[in-house]
Amino acid sequence: MATEIVVGIDFGTTYSGVSWAINGGEKKIHIVNDWPNPNASVANSDKVASKISYQNWKAKNWGFNVELKEQSLSWFKLLLDPNNKIGQGSDKVVDTLRQLEALNKAPEDVSVDYLSKLWQYTKDKISKVRGEDWTDIYTVRAVLTVPAIWSDSAKDRTLRIAKRAGIPDNVSLVSEPEAAALAVLREKKEEGEPLRIGDCFVVCDAGGGTVDLISYKISSLEPFQVEECAMGAGDLCGSVYLDQAFERYIRLIVGESQWKQLKPKSKQKMMLDFENSIKRSYAGDDKQFTVDLQGVEDNASVGIDDETITLKSNALKTIFDHVIGQILRLVENQVAEVEEKGNHVKAILLVGGFGTNRYLYKQLNHAYQTVRVLQATGGSENSVKVLCKVDFAIDRAKLWAEKSFKDPATGQKWRTALFDFGIRLDDTTLDFFVTYKGEEVASVAANYMEEF
Structure with missing residues (x-):
């Protein structure tokens, strides 16, 4: 039982x-x-x-x-x-x-x-x-x-x-893009996608506030396991910044004085319409979108009629391009880091709530025509669901960060390395891992002299 x-x-x-x-x-x-x-x-x-x-x-x-x-x-x-x-x-x-x-x-x-x-x-x-x-x-x-x-x-x-x-x-931690990546890769594996040990994937986890980038290499198919092959990165360029830019645009065409007089619930409903409809379906084309804003006065010159605002396609494109441009730069840096380590990126996995956006998917496809872009079908639901999976493990790369610096007090040059530290002597293994309540939770950070 x-x-x-x-x-x-x-x-x-x-x-x-x-x-x-x-x-x-x-x-x-x-x-x-x-x-x-x-x-x-x-x-x-x-x-x-x-x-x-x-x-x-x-x-x-x-x-x-x-x-x-x-x-x-x-x-x-x-x-x-x-x-x-x-x-x-x-x-x-x-x-x-x-x-x-x-x-x-x-x-x-x-x-x-x-x-x-x-x-x-x-x-x-x-x-x-x-x-x-x-x-x-x-x-x-x-x-x-x-x-x-x-x-x-x-x-x-x-x-x-x-x-x-x-x-x-009894709590364990898992990185957000790791959970999302495993969800997509498991789904592709079940669909018959040809996955092989050594395949590398860049994961773009586009959420509401942040966008996280990290890359994984398949280390085992049965059981299905992955390991990191590039250091994670991220920035504040999630979908909430579309919301903020859209609100600024509406305030501009409505006018600050009138905006302040509108009821908060009317503004909230308009933002929900933007979030649940436009933000998810916008594809960068000339399709016309409208939002309702109860209480706003008619103004034909800016597309306001009968409390409905018709949005200009060039304005929407500007709003989306600013945020998506930041995401594309993050992906570019991550792909470069993977390839610098001698790996080939097989696919870019687009996950997270904002990862379902059609325009983001289209722009990534355009930027990486020789690399497949795989979009999660379940959106944020997949990353939630995979957290209940108990039969996966992730192994960090042996060395995944190293920086050089000089001690201002002594002038001594040092390097900081982040790695999994273990020494194998014949059949005996001496491990130096950080543990918490008997469970490995972190790798070791070490400083050593450059002359050493």
Whole structure:
């Protein structure tokens, strides 16, 4: 009899997702997609907003239940790695820092509050399927996503946050693009895609806030395993920046004075229309799109008629080109790094919520005509679902970062190397790995003198 339930938590910058499965039998994977939500248009989304509100310094609402008038926080996840330069100085992060100061809370505190709400809701959903006593019958193992470029200290901080949020101690971490890549590659393998040991894939995980790039090489087909073949990279160029650019464009054609007088709910509905329709289906052509904005005055010169705004194709293209251009540069750098190591990129895997965008797919195909671009069919749902898979492993490359620097105090030249450190002596192996509760969680960072 199966005695373990695996819960996958895709903790994202803008949206989060949850899946769970019993580790045994058919391993049917359940995705939580009926979130508490007063807005029916996104009630059955496979992701919920990574947002939480406070009242009298205590957590109140979370996810889609957060109301416009409430004091709420989002983007707090990015602040869990203070050494990561991504996001520093951006409007979203600056606003979050300001609100944290007003609440006298640290990013860890807000993350605990949010994950506590998410975890409690997940437990309630599992109870409806497995019974109220499921925690007495099954042990629980959780798998939590982290960005590929996070430091080991940020990963350790995430584990501590998970424990404070009530998530069981048996927690393992997996990088976000790793989970998404395994989802796509498993899907292609099941469809008969010819995969071979040594095949290299660049993964572009385009999410709401960040875009993560990392590359993997297939190391085993049975069981299916991959290993890193290039160091991860990323930047703040996710789909939320399309939202911001689109809102700035609407404010420009409507006029700042009139924009301030429009009802917040009218603006919110317009942005939902953009997110659920235009952002996903835009393909860079001359197709005409419209959005409704209740209360806006007619202005034929800018395409406003009867509270409907007809969007100019050149304006939309400018909005998308700016964000997608940043993503293309990230992909270019990642492909170059893989090839510098003597590997050939077989395909680019386009995953994540924004990864389903047709224009992004088209632009990548145009830029890499000799490399296949594979787009995940399940969008963000696939990366949520794969977190419940328990039969994969990832092995880091032996040496994947090395930088030279000079000690300003002594003038001594040093190199910093990041690698898996192990010495094999005949049949005896002496390992030097960082472990946490008996499980290998990190490779060793070492400084050594250049003359050595």
